[in-house]
Structures are given as C-alpha cells and as structure tokens.
Amino acid sequence: MAIIELNNVYKIFGPQPDQVLELVRDGMGKEEVLDRTGHTVGLNNVSIAMEEGKTSVVMGLSGSGKSTLIRHVNRLIDPTAGDILVDGTNVMGLDEAQLMAFRRHKMSMVFQRFGLFPHKTVVQNVAFGLEVQGVSLPERTAKAIENIEIVGLKGFEEQYPTQLSGGMQQRVGLARALTTNPDILLMDEAFSALDPLIRSGMQGQLIDLQKTLHKTILFITHDLDEALRLGDQIAILNHGELVQNGTAEEIILNPADDYVADFVKDINKGKVIRAQTIMEQASGYVGDVAVESLPKVDVDQVVNDLLPIMLESHSPLAVTDTSGDIVGVVTNKGVTATLRQ
Numbered sequence: 001m002a003i004i005e006l007n008n009v010y011k012i013f014g015p016q017p018d019q020v021l022e023l024v025r026d027g028m029g030k031e032e033v034l035d036r037t038g039h040t041v042g043l044n045n046v047s048i049a050m051e052e053g054k055t056s057v058v059m060g061l062s063g064s065g066k067s068t069l070i071r072h073v074n075r076l077i078d079p080t081a082g083d084i085l086v087d088g089t090n091v092m093g094l095d096e097a098q099l100m101a102f103r104r105h106k107m108s109m110v111f112q113r114f115g116l117f118p119h120k121t122v123v124q125n126v127a128f129g130l131e132v133q134g135v136s137l138p139e140r141t142a143k144a145i146e147n148i149e150i151v152g153l154k155g156f157e158e159q160y161p162t163q164l165s166g167g168m169q170q171r172v173g174l175a176r177a178l179t180t181n182p183d184i185l186l187m188d189e190a191f192s193a194l195d196p197l198i199r200s201g202m203q204g205q206l207i208d209l210q211k212t213l214h215k216t217i218l219f220i221t222h223d224l225d226e227a228l229r230l231g232d233q234i235a236i237l238n239h240g241e242l243v244q245n246g247t248a249e250e251i252i253l254n255p256a257d258d259y260v261a262d263f264v265k266d267i268n269k270g271k272v273i274r275a276q277t278i279m280e281q282a283s284g285y286v287g288d289v290a291v292e293s294l295p296k297v298d299v300d301q302v303v304n305d306l307l308p309i310m311l312e313s314h315s316p317l318a319v320t321d322t323s324g325d326i327v328g329v330v331t332n333k334g335v336t337a338t339l340r341q
Helices: 017-025 030-037 066-073 096-105 122-126 128-133 137-150 166-179 196-213 224-230 248-253 258-264 303-313 332-340
Strands: 002-013 040-051 055-059 081-086 107-110 184-188 216-221 233-238 241-246 296-298 317-320 326-330
Touching (some): 002 066, 017 040, 040 233, 040 241, 066 081, 122 166, 128 137, 224 248, 233 258, 241 258, 248 258, 303 332
Parallel strands (some): 107 184, 184 216, 296 317
Antiparallel strands (some): 002 040, 002 081, 233 241
C-alpha cells in the first residue's frame, strides 16, 4: 500500500511561477525556461507512489530535483501545482497547527550535515524531538538511551557532538529521528558527507535496522551504488522530470533512456541481479541430475553469491522460496547471459 504519493507535482522557483507553469505544461524544457523567464524548474509533472514499510530511493545528479522532492513531503516546500498525499492525508490541506503536529508525529528527517545542537549532549540531542512533543524528562531520556544503543553508541550518552567522529554524529542524527517513533523517515543525502568506509557502515546499519523496524524510508542520494544497495524502489530524476522508477534489477537490465544507461553502464550486475530473476523453470531433472539433489540457494541471493557455489559444485543450482520449496533452477548459461547484457 502506498503511504506517500506525489501526483502531477510541479515546482517552479521564481517571482511568477503560475505564469511559467503553463509554458512548462506546454513542453518547454528547464534550460529554455531559465533562459526565457529567469525561473527555475524544480519538478516537472512528477507522479510517484512509495510503499509502506519499504525504502524508496530518489536519485539524480545535482540539480535534478531530488532534494526539492523530499522537501515537498513534509511541506518545507509547497508545490506550484499538484497533490501530495501522506497516509491518505492531503498535506496541502493542513493548516499551520495541523502541519506542525504532522511534522512532529508522522515523520522525522535526517540531514546531510547532521543538524545537531553543539551545546547538548548526545542523549539530549536524541531526546530533543520528544522534548518538543512535551514528553517528560525521565520518559524521553529512557527512549533516547534505547535508540542510542540501537545505533551502536552505548557509552557515549554524555558526550558532545564535537567529541564524536562524523559517522558517530550521523548515528546521533539517526537515533534522534528514530526516538519519536515516526512512521516515515526522510533522509536527504544523509550519508554523502561521510568517508567511504564510514558511509558503507552506515548503509549497512540502516539495512539492518530496516529489517527490524520496517519504517517507510524516503532516501535521497546522487550515488547509484548507494541507491542499489538501499532501495526497494529507485526513482531517477533528470532536470526535474521522473525518467524511471522501478526495482534495482529493472533499472539495471532495462534502462529507460540514455541518461539512465550512462548511470548503470559500469555497475557490477552480479551485485544486483537475484536468482529469482535469472532462474529457469524447475522440472524433475537437469540433464541426468535430479533437481532435488542440486545445491540449494535462496531466491533473493545475488549472482555474485551464486558463482562460488556453482564453481565448487560444478552443477546448476536449485532455487528455493521462503518455504524451502524448489521454484526454479539457475544454470551456468543463465548466469553468463545475464552478466553479458
């Protein structure tokens, strides 16, 4: 079920956006709009639905509109035209008091530059959202400590942000977002300021947390590797337009245009393509070998995990579903064909 929906959303920055809107609707591109009117097209007729409990990644190069998009969800930016629905509520219909409550209770945001209070300790920073909500000191402290432990910072509760590394500060920001127990996490380039190893660690931690928490996450990035690692769904923007929206496998195997193809051309397909995608129908035998006797792999294992098993066994692999039933067979021919695409 979709919990976040953007329907035909336009955003035009400038003094007369409503007048320029008609030019954009008539097909004028972003560069021509800027040259002729001095206005900037942030989003151009974007429609997208994001599923509850999933991680939806929006990516693109600088100026593609991805950060503009995420700021529409909590109405830090209002659209020039279009509808924004969150859990069935049209956020454009919220008055100031309703919008404040919506931001405090429905979602939390994790920023690229941490956004921590330098004069507050880790536990005080993490508890801040609950403090704003009026939660008592003992209760908010207990919840803050619980989430500090979840993100791996137990023992640092009384430290100040300046005493922490960049990766640790970002964990504090994540813990703060989790402490209010929001349905939705908005993460705008949350890991892009981190060193590569720390960034990879934070990605792994987010994946592990999501397996337990099942939050609805909207994650913004310019990094395709990060998008492929984190996203259940990936939307790619270019010049404010949505050019492709799908799973990692769909985007890798079937790029919508040359822009997307350039993004994915150097990606190791073996890290993305799953057994379920390349398996063939399972019959009783593969050649002279009974399917039941073949090495078993899970439908969600990626090709890079399958290759060592195939090399060791010198045989095809039986693919099993979550119940352990055999649903297909992966052959060397199927793997080779996929990697050559």
